[in-house]
Structures are given as C-alpha cells and as structure tokens.
Amino acid sequence: MAMFCAEEYGVPPIAGRILGWLMICDPPEQSAGQIAAAIGASKASLATNMRLLTEAKFVRRRSRPGERTHYYQVDDNAWETVVRRRLAGLAGFRDLAADGMALAGAGSDRAERLRVAHDVYDWMVRLFAETPRPPAAGKKQ
The missing domain is CATH 1.10.10.10 (Winged helix-like DNA-binding domain superfamily/Winged helix DNA-binding domain)
Structure with missing residues (x-):
C-alpha cells in the first residue's frame, strides 16, 4: 500500500x-x-x-x-473522491488535446496525433459519466 x-x-x-x-x-x-x-x-x-x-x-x-x-x-467518500479527481484529470487532458487540434489545423498529421489522444480520453470520460455509481457501502444489490 x-x-x-x-x-x-x-x-x-x-x-x-x-x-x-x-x-x-x-x-x-x-x-x-x-x-x-x-x-x-x-x-x-x-x-x-x-x-x-x-x-x-x-x-x-x-x-x-x-x-x-x-x-x-x-473517509466514506475517499474512493469516489479519488476517482472523481482522476476523471477531472482525464477531462482536462481531453480538452487540452482538443485545443491543440484547433491550433495544429484540421487534417494535419499533428492534429491527427492529438485526435487519437483526445478520442481515448473522451471515451474514458463518457464511459464514467454513463456508468451507474456502485451501491452505497453495506447495501447489496
């Protein structure tokens, strides 16, 4: 640990x-x-x-x-807090890649490399946003 x-x-x-x-x-x-x-x-x-x-x-x-x-x-919310911070970091990098694509110019090789990174980070952000939160501690499904 x-x-x-x-x-x-x-x-x-x-x-x-x-x-x-x-x-x-x-x-x-x-x-x-x-x-x-x-x-x-x-x-x-x-x-x-x-x-x-x-x-x-x-x-x-x-x-x-x-x-x-x-x-x-x-803290009861420690693990959700950790995941939410990580998710904010993923979203921040996705947004940075989007800004870079705009600066590099659409269709350029530089923009394409940024698009690949953007798409992976965007996928992860959307995946977390669409996934239901696990049940609260002590509650079984």
Whole structure:
C-alpha cells in the first residue's frame, strides 16, 4: 500500500502505510498513538502525513466528547473522491488535446496525433459519466 500510494498519488510511503492501516484496523477509528504504534512511525511524521491525508479527503479526523484525543478514520467518500479527481484529470487532458487540434489545423498529421489522444480520453470520460455509481457501502444489490 505504501508503494502504491507513493507511485499513484505522489504521497510519501508513510501516508500509504497510514491509509492501509486505517482500511483494515479494528476499531475503524484510531488515535494517532494507535496508528503510530501499528505502523512503526514517529508521531511527528505521523502528524505531517495525517494532515496530508485529511486535506486530501482520504481520512477524516474526529474528537469524542470529553476527550482531547483526535481519532482518524478512512473517509466514506475517499474512493469516489479519488476517482472523481482522476476523471477531472482525464477531462482536462481531453480538452487540452482538443485545443491543440484547433491550433495544429484540421487534417494535419499533428492534429491527427492529438485526435487519437483526445478520442481515448473522451471515451474514458463518457464511459464514467454513463456508468451507474456502485451501491452505497453495506447495501447489496
């Protein structure tokens, strides 16, 4: 998980270790101390990466009434958020290719190379737009 997150999302490996732990831990809400102990990380490194994960909406932070400790849990919308960000990137590249085709001139070899890229990205954007969202967690079809 650490290397996957580092390669796919460009985050430090420890962020991937945190996310991996939070996906499988019991109970699903963990304190920073519990997470640090489970993955063998320093609290300072953990704090930096928890901030990164919470700002990216992978993890949410909660407190409990009467306690000063914060607890962390994988956000229910984390995976949809990841996919939507990727989809926005695909759409952005599709639009960039379309702009490039207009600049290169219709029918030119340069425009044709851009059209091939545009068409693949357009297909992926349309495919996601037309595909129904999976059922909510805990609900079976």
